[in-house]
Amino acid sequence: MNHFPESWGRPRDDIYGTYNPAYLQSTGPKAHTQSPAVTGTSVIAVKFNGGVAIAADNLASYGSLARFTDVKRLRKFSDTAVVGFSGDVSDMQYMDRLLESIDIRENYSTHGNMLNAKNLHTYLSKVLYKRRSEFNPLWNHILVVGFDGDKKPFLSSADLLGTTYSAPHLATGFGAHLAVPILRRLFPEDRPTEDITKEDAVKALRECLKVLWYRDARSLDKYSLAIITEEGVEIKEDQRLENQSWAFAETIRGYGAQVV
Amino acid sequence: MTSLVNQQPHSEAIGYSFSQSTHAPNKQHSFYPYTDNGGSTLGITGADFAILAGDTRSVAGYNINSRYAPKVFKIGGDDETGEGAHILLSVVGFAADGHALKERLDAVVKMYKYQHGKPMSVRACAQRLSTILYQKRFFPYYVHAILAGLDEEGTGALYSYDPVGSYEREQCRAAGSAASLIMPFLDNQVNFKNQYIPGSGEGHALEPKKAGPLPRSTVEQLVRDAFTSAVERHIEVGDGLQMMVITANGIEEIYTPLKQD
Amino acid sequence: MFRNNYDNDAVTFSPQGRIFQVEYAQEAVKQGSVVVGLVNKTHAVLVGLKRNAEELSSYQKKIIEIDSHMGVAIAGLASDARVLSNYMKQQSLGSRMTYGRPIPVDRIVTQIADRAQLNTQQYGKRPYGVGLLVAGVDEAGPHLFEFQPSGMIHEMVACAIGARSQMARTYLERNLEQISTSSRDELITHGLRALKETLSQDKELTVDNTSVGVVGQGATGKTESFKLYEGQQLVPLLEVLEQSDSAETREEETMEVDS
16 A cells, blocks of 8 residues: 555556556547457358258357357248358347347238348348448358249348348358359259259258368358248258268378378 | 556556556557459440440459349339339449449439439439549449440440549440450550551551441440450459440340350 | 417317317318329229419329339328428338338338327427328238328228318219229229219319329239329320210110110
8 A cells, every 4th residue: 555546456567467558448449340259150052943041050169169059040030031140140149139120120010021031131231231331340241041022032142341142052151162162063053043952952051061061160060951932931950960070081191190 | 567667656666557548559440341342344335325334243352252243233213123214334343332332323313303303314413423422532432333324415425433433424444353454455446546547648647547436236246355355364254244235215235144264 | 369279289189189280281181182092903093183273374293103113192282292202202212222122001101190190299390281192002912091181091992082072982982892893994994083073063184184193013913113194195094084984874874764
């Protein structure tokens, strides 16, 4: 204790070390999200005859730590659409709350929720674009699947910058590198999506998830799969890639303990 | 103890870092709000038409996002069908800004029609687009825009812009990633630069070939040639060619495939 | 000295539970020239009788397009209607911007109703002096809404507001069955006939004093964009009306012979 009141009750440097004054900063710019914290990796989706299939694993990573292993990254919107989120998980939960409140608001009108997947994608891309323009981005890359106003299968993407694009098959994150080439080979874009059966599409997604599990270090063998058709949305949230093993690696030069 | 040496005004043996200034240097934003989605656009005018074209590839780095992401839009028409539009806009650069710009201009043209009971002239629309771009002078729409339509005389009109709103009316313009490949080709084939009338004289007396409006079939072929060549030499250009032709009869859209490699 | 102490503002109830300013605003609607609206299974039609203030002036606007899927017909203060329709236009453009969809008709009608209601509850405000018939299509089909200055809205099958509109309503009530099963063109004719009922003896429907607006679902299920018929475009519609009228009178004559 000394006779300087401004020092009372404060940690002493000789005991605790000097304190970094930057943490106390009360002036300067408001700090927005500079980088994501807890993140989900790829989302992949394919259009098929009469619907769309989408998949994402159930992992939320904290950097390289596999932090949460039971996170649902496919979110349903009112039986008409599914949104798959990669990127920051807290921003995903914020956007999910937005979706919830829209659904409630829409259902107040006489004819219920008339927003289709295309409308939803337009809305979400506007939200993402607005936030990037405020330099306060929602750190996500999303895929929206469902049907458009003409009842045709719809699949489109939007990212944290508000960029949007659409194609017969899409993937975010690592999937853009690893899954899209597989999907493009299986289902060439010049062939109509009507030629693809639901079973083919789901099988292809599982194959992609397998490749991702082996080659994307931030992925998991537990995943969710949603299939959206005229009949409605079917989400399976506790799927598993069965019998996967790295055991074969030992026999390959460059992996595991090397003999010779 | 160190802080005592540095700045502690009191002659006290123990240092308290809380008495230090809490002002740290301002941190820089690490979030970069732009990206380049690649692609190229091209516009050429004629005596009674204007053509605006663009490839349909969208890229992110070395990835192809989509093989069909149009860059040429009808302005002031019905949302789904584009019916009733009389102006074309192409945007290349950052696609999200391009979309936002297109939607703003579209809303402006629609409100103009509603408030004045007549369609907005291309000249007025061109001026308005410039002010829209300039309004975001210090956080620009990162796009090169080209606006096309028919002027009061029915002649093809083409206006090209930089990202912050500088604009001029031109006969032809290429924009986007392959602009530097296409523009010299247009200088030569549309404005006849470096073309001379054979046998008109020697040295300085050699007469340059005079440029004039080209017929539609010639222009369409020039556009196709420009893009097939650009596809060969630029990795961000390809997949499809979207051509919009505006004449007194309305807007015609022509899609032709390009190489996907 | 004062006939009534409860009509100085729109926020005070009379002891009988009435708000006189709102009722006066509704009188303004009754002063306006008549507009008729009706729907069948695919289309919604608006028909209006235009007045010119004097011989030399132009005719007023009775039907305003809000968006490609919606239009309004007005009876009452045209300037109030302009403010309201501008607001509707803005909202509908906003919906197209944020969701990429045409705004559902009941949604936008509720929005203007809420705005109008505010004017009946805030001191210093004045109710809108205009009644609207809003016709439009959305995913749930064609709709017709009646809007009153009180903030009241009703979805209607057929409706008429404005001067002498009772005659039109009587016609609509008597022909309700036929209207709901009619075709697009028959629906327009029904609208014109209802409008004709309201005319005084010496008046006729002409290309100058009539307005027709049609919106609906086309054969392919796509929206048939709002179409406003005015001036010479009305000629074929009025011809059809005339033919159907003469057919009717002939029918009546034969019926008289029968009896």
